[in-house]
Amino acid sequence: MPSVYLIGFMGSGKTSIGKLLSAKLKMPFFDTDELIIKKAGKTIPQIFNDSGEAYFRGLESAVISEIALAKNGVVSVGGGAVINPDNWRQIQNSGTTVYLQWPLEVLQQRIINDKNRPLVSTAAELKKLFETRQNNYKKADVTIDCSEGMSPEQIVDQIIKLIKR
Ligand code: S3P
Numbered sequence: 001m002p003s004v005y006l007i008g009f010m011g012s013g014k015t016s017i018g019k020l021l022s023a024k025l026k027m028p029f030f031d032t033d034e035l036i037i038k039k040a041g042k043t044i045p046q047i048f049n050d051s052g053e054a055y056f057r058g059l060e061s062a063v064i065s066e067i068a069l070a071k072n073g074v075v076s077v078g079g080g081a082v083i084n085p086d087n088w089r090q091i092q093n094s095g096t097t098v099y100l101q102w103p104l105e106v107l108q109q110r111i112i113n114d115k116n117r118p119l120v121s122t123a124a125e126l127k128k129l130f131e132t133r134q135n136n137y138k139k140a141d142v143t144i145d146c147s148e149g150m151s152p153e154q155i156v157d158q159i160i161k162l163i164k165r
Contacts, residue, residue: 003095010079011110012100018076020156028073035063048118068094082136096163099140
């Protein structure tokens with residue numbers, strides 16, 4: 001089976017859902033943020049602080065190229081990665097893209113106090129970022145309309161059903 005890329009805003013559960021999905025599909029799991037941390041030897045806030053967002057995005061693109069060219073599995077993709085058209089092309093050409101769509105209010109509640117996400121500031125800033133990214137996320141092959149009542153297992157089952165179509 002081709003790789004499955006989970007995309008969507010911060011807090012949408014790409015990592016936790018991705019791990020469950022990889023176990024069910026018996027495919028390896030990759031997380032672009034984890035690979036960036038390994039490459040840099042620093043946390044994401046440290047990378048942003050020491051070298052800025054542009055440097056972070058460079059590492060992110062390098063990690064995506066490595067995965068797209070040489071790896072097959074379930075991939076959790078950092079929320080800002082798909083904004084870069086070159087990243088998007090590589091992702092799209094090497095697997096199926098799945099957008100985990102949640103209402104903004106749910107995402108805001110989950111991430112508003114998260115110190116590990118440098119792009120999180122005020123609720124108003126998050127709303128702006130969320131809105132500007134919608135068109136990118138909506139290009140995914142499959143959109144999962146998640147709501148608070150859905151369990152991770154239900155989301156995973158829905159993903160499997162839709163990617164096998
Ligand atoms: C970012 C999302 C984060 C991480 C970085 C920037 C973004 O990943 O890559 O903090 O631009 O939305 P998650 O989507 O896994 O939180």
